[in-house]
Amino acid sequence: MEPKIKHSSPVVPPGGRKEMIRIRDLHKRFGDNHVLKGFSLTLHEGESLVVMGKSGSGKSVMIKCLVGLMEPDEGSVEVLGKEISTLGQSELDELRSDIGFLFQGSALYDSMTVRENLEFPMRRHAQKLGLGKDTLPFVLEALENVGLAHAIDLMPVELSGGMKRRVALARALILKPKLIFYDEPTSGLDPITSKEIIELMRSIQRKYGTSSLIITHDVDCARVISERILLLVEGINYAEGTYLELSGSSDPKIEAFFKK
Ligand SMILES: Nc1ncnc2c1ncn2[C@@H]1O[C@H](COP(=O)(O)OP(=O)(O)OP(=O)(O)O)[C@@H](O)[C@H]1O
Numbered sequence: 001m002e003p004k005i006k007h008s009s010p011v012v013p014p015g016g017r018k019e020m021i022r023i024r025d026l027h028k029r030f031g032d033n034h035v036l037k038g039f040s041l042t043l044h045e046g047e048s049l050v051v052m053g054k055s056g057s058g059k060s061v062m063i064k065c066l067v068g069l070m071e072p073d074e075g076s077v078e079v080l081g082k083e084i085s086t087l088g089q090s091e092l093d094e095l096r097s098d099i100g101f102l103f104q105g106s107a108l109y110d111s112m113t114v115r116e117n118l119e120f121p122m123r124r125h126a127q128k129l130g131l132g133k134d135t136l137p138f139v140l141e142a143l144e145n146v147g148l149a150h151a152i153d154l155m156p157v158e159l160s161g162g163m164k165r166r167v168a169l170a171r172a173l174i175l176k177p178k179l180i181f182y183d184e185p186t187s188g189l190d191p192i193t194s195k196e197i198i199e200l201m202r203s204i205q206r207k208y209g210t211s212s213l214i215i216t217h218d219v220d221c222a223r224v225i226s227e228r229i230l231l232l233v234e235g236i237n238y239a240e241g242t243y244l245e246l247s248g249s250s251d252p253k254i255e256a257f258f259k260k
Contacts, residue, residue, distance in 0.1 A: 017044035019078075020179055020211040021066065026075035028061050035061050037235030038075070043179075048205055048212045050222045052257050053232030059215045062232070063181060066213075067099065068092045080178060097124075100172035100180035100210070104187050108156040108164055108171075115139050115152045118171050142170040145207070146200055162193035166200065173204060182214040186221050198224050219258055223247075231257060 021043035028036040035058040043049045053059045064070035065077050068084045077084045080098060087095065108117050118139045143149045146166040156164060165185070172180055185201065186194035198221050205212060205225075216222055222229055223243045230240040233253055239246060247258040 017047070019043070020045055020047075020080060021213065022076070022078040023062070023066070024076045026062070026065060026077060027073045028058065028065065028070070029073055035235060036065075036072075036075075039232065039235060040237050041230060043211055043213055045211055046209045048214060048225050048227050050214045050216060050226035050229045051232055052216065052222060052229060055217075057232050058235060059232060060183070063183065063215065066181070067096060097175060098178045100175065100177035101183075102165075102168055102172045102180065102185055103183045108167060110156050112156075113152070114143070114148070114154050114156070114159075114167050117156070117167060118142055118174055121171060121175060138174055142174040143167075145173065145204060146170045160193075161189055162196060165189065165193075165197055169197070169200060169204070173208070173210075176208060178211065180210050180212050182212065182216070184216055184218075185214065186216065186218045191220075194218065194221065201225055 019042055021041065023039060023041040026036050026039040027034070039058070039062065041049070041051070041062075051059060051062070061070060065072050066079060066084070068087060071085065079095060082091070082095060084092075108114075109120065112120070115136075119135050122135050122138060139152065140149055143152060146169050148163060148166055148170065151159065151163060151167070156167075159167065169185075182201070186197055189197065201212070201214075202225060204210065212225075214221070214225055226243055228240060229243055229246055231238045231246065231254060233239075239249070239251070239254055246254055249255060
């Protein structure tokens, strides 16, 4: 029997869970290159949604539209109940403080210690968060969450690739964001380190109930971390379902994602 997979249709919230992200009928073109052709996505509160798509399918374009770095040609993009296209710069900045980002390459500041790297996003939002001068307890809690409290005074050059990724994860989480976006969280890591990062993402997800949007090519990451997977194919949300539903599909366009 074919698995039950939704094709190109918006998802009904399970049990009426709050919608943290709601994208509807998103279109984005660059000249003749029509990248997103009516893409829709819903992320519910506390959910881990994985988006998979081939290289060049428009995953980064979708994320940029989500955070207001790119304007959609058509469609609606709501994050935490706010329509992105209606927000001014200061409202966008405020919204971004509720979002944690873990992007490819970790992007730590090489001239700052681990502690300073973690303090950086806190300083930017200190007023909103009502933070005083003593950021150390926050930094320590964030580092303890990723098992790196002992590395607080090290420089990025002294860290392994996996440690850098863990520090970047701690930094993404230090403001206890409502939402976290992961873009290829395991790219460039060996299989054992990838597994460690995936496990950390899972434990943090459980501890804080953060809603997560994860972009990945890594099938193991998708299997372990996702409650739901959405496949972006030819500009639309081609299929969505659980890992088991999708990986058991005989549709060649779906099968292609799960072949090892
Ligand atoms: N600013 C831009 N100007 C013109 N074309 C762009 C721009 N940004 C993205 N594109 C095009 O949009 C398409 C989707 O790009 P995008 O970076 O979103 O792909 P992706 O799915 O994130 O790929 P990857 O997995 O390789 O990172 C590509 O054809 C790309 O060339």
